[in-house]
Amino acid sequence: MRRSSTLARIITVIIAIVLAPVGAGLLAGGGRVWMYTVFQYAREVDLAELAGPAALQALGILLLVAVVVTGIWSSAGLIAVGVLALAPVFFAMFPAALIATQRAVRLPLEWTDGIIYGVPLVLFPVLGTMGVVLALVRRRPEPKGPALGLVGGILSPVLLAFGVGLLAWGIGTGMLYAYQRFEMTVQPIAVAAVLGGTILVVIGIAVTRWSPFALLLPALVLLVVNALVLLPDVLFPALFQLPREISSTLPALLLFGTGTATAVLYLSYTFVLRRVRARAQQAPAAPVAPPFGQLQGQHPIYPPSPAQYFPGTGMGPASHSPAIPTYPPAPGTGPTGS
Template structure:
């Protein structure tokens, strides 16, 4: 079993938290320009004018992928990023809290749009769940069998799709009440939808404990969907067939590049998961093949004499036991308790 050192955990936590924050910020910064450009000039998108925002998004994706790569050395960084996801989850369930926080710190518009459209809400719980699964694999790297692997490969896309749609629906509903209707009361439907959606997303990533390749199909699907942003006449008519609460948040979420970012996270995580599982299995095999201290009959200390049980098997004398009071061999004449 391979365990990360304390130093590796501390370093990966610092790196992962910083890179994840910067990555999400760059993704939303470039995505905001993309969103307004697509909605304003849906039929005439000039990719030349979007080179800068696209570069920001690409850099943000690279930073997020680097966060996943830290999982090779320690799961602590990814788990710490998962703890950060509590903020966007709370903001989505209780928009009034987000509005108060936004006004208190004078949040930049890029960050505001990112929270409103759910970019960190979708990405950060995924990273945290990856860290938890990697920690489990380090402790028990044995595969769970072909049957569970097949179930995981089928179940993961279903859970992730349902989770994203439910999360977006709850987020959009809550933000609509808060911003458009100025209703800042707690909406139970919003709370349940966001919480249930996040749980489904976490479960969809969690099944990779059974199937290491479960996220490959969702990654391919997300790449195709995000590529269709370049064909708005094809993508948006399909998205607008969904309920209004979903169509008000899902298209901006796609335009922000969240689908592409998540797809690359899935692909890099698959590589990291296979690497961690392989290393953990090798460490487990080495620990089993190498006798541990005190396991081998003569491994107590190279200069310590063998115990009586090693000289005389079957006498019941073992480590921590005293030799029997009765002599092990018949005493010689004139010796022993009855000798003269």
């Protein structure tokens, strides 16, 4: 087992709780411009026109990747981001709480839009679960076998797809409905969808402990789908065929760059997971002391007698042994013999 030092945990926690919200905010800041441009003009995207917002999103993705890379030194930072995920989950279940928080903290409108459309809700639980898996791998780095690897490789993409779809449905039913119609009442169906989608996403990431390459296929699919944003006439008519609750959320998430960010995080995490497992397997095991007086492959060795420690004191086996009988000397050998 190879455990992280206390200093590494503290540093990674500080890095993560700063970079993760800023990275998600940059995604939302650039994505807000993308969303209004694409939906307003309904034409193919001009990259030169949107170079600035695209640069903001690229920087946000780099910051999030940096958070994942800290998992090489310690899992604490990623787990801390998982704790931060409680806030967007809470806002998704209780939309009115976001208004009070926005007024109290003075969040930028771009960040508020990102929370409304679920950018941190999609990213932060993923990062937190990655940290938990890395912590488990550090303690038990042994592979789980080809059978579990195959199960994980199939189960992870399926769970992630259903989880994201359920999250999008819950956001569209609860958060977007509340802010579009200014009805802030809690909807139990939306709450259940958000919680269920989050649980499915968490399990989908957790099974990567069985199969470290399980996220490669979802990453490839996300990259392809998010690239179709450059062709809105192809992508959005297909998305609008989905239920209204999902079709009102998924296009915005893609334009916010959440799909590309998630794909890059999956690829980065796959590298980090392999690195952490290899380092944990190479770490020397803690030596185990043999039983007292016994070495491996040898007969028991008993402690020496007290007489060896205290010579001349009469202690030891000799002091308790019976006296050796003496016999008279042979005639003519003694001092008085003639």
